[in-house]
Amino acid sequence: GAGVSQSPRYKVAKRGQDVALRCDPISGHVSLFWYQQALGQGPEFLTYFQNEAQLDKSGLPSDRFFAERPEGSVSTLKIQRTQQEDSAVYLCASSLGLAGINEQFFGPGTRLTVL
Amino acid sequence: AQSVTQLDSQVPVFEEAPVELRCNYSSSVSVYLFWYVQYPNQGLQLLLKYLSGSTLVKGINGFEAEFNKSQTSFHLRKPSVHISDTAEYFCAVDSNSGYALNFGKGTSLLVTP
Numbered sequence: 001g002a003g004v005s006q007s008p009r010y011k012v013a014k015r016g017q018d019v020a021l022r023c024d025p026i027s028g029h030v031s032l033f034w035y036q037q038a039l040g041q042g043p044e045f046l047t048y049f050q051n052e053a054q055l056d057k058s059g060l061p062s063d064r065f066f067a068e069r070p071e072g073s074v075s076t077l078k079i080q081r082t083q084q085e086d087s088a089v090y091l092c093a094s095s096l097g098l099a100g101i102n103e104q105f106f107g108p109g110t111r112l113t114v115l
Numbered sequence: 116a117q118s119v120t121q122l123d124s125q126v127p128v129f130e131e132a133p134v135e136l137r138c139n140y141s142s143s144v145s146v147y148l149f150w151y152v153q154y155p156n157q158g159l160q161l162l163l164k165y166l167s168g169s170t171l172v173k174g175i176n177g178f179e180a181e182f183n184k185s186q187t188s189f190h191l192r193k194p195s196v197h198i199s200d201t202a203e204y205f206c207a208v209d210s211n212s213g214y215a216l217n218f219g220k221g222t223s224l225l226v227t228p
Contacts, residue, residue, distance in 0.1 A: 042207075042221050
């Protein structure tokens, strides 16, 4: 009964570097979400997957952000050419069915610091 | 768009005292409302949720919240807090998408002896 796990927990990148953040959702969970949490703020929605299909990417702040979930389980959030404003905690969440009614279970997050 | 406002950024309280964390939402349609807690260096954990039915919702760790449609509020309460309740608390509402959540900015609860 492992929960949602994320790796790495901490990532320091130099401006301009590419980074990849991994999320392992709870086994069998259909829905997967990525949120961005800036310092002192609440999480903000980035993107949503239902199985392997990315149904909503309206929250991705720029085309430097890309997410995938090729086999409907593990997901990767990639940020290209990182900028200082990308510094935040990136949270992954999964839910058994369609969220809203179903609880979203959150991982511990990856804290990204861009120097 | 559906959104929430958490009126207090920080709430200091003494141990064993009651506490209320305020949340107001804006929506013209029916909503689902949630309270999450975030302990340091951990992910968010669901405390309770309102989907429909009884307006008084009971959650984990002795917390409860009351959905008030006329005041568009969903305040979180606990009659007697513990040191271990020190954490960040987030109110959230389902977005127009029906799946993503819109979170407030959070309220930092600090419980001292």
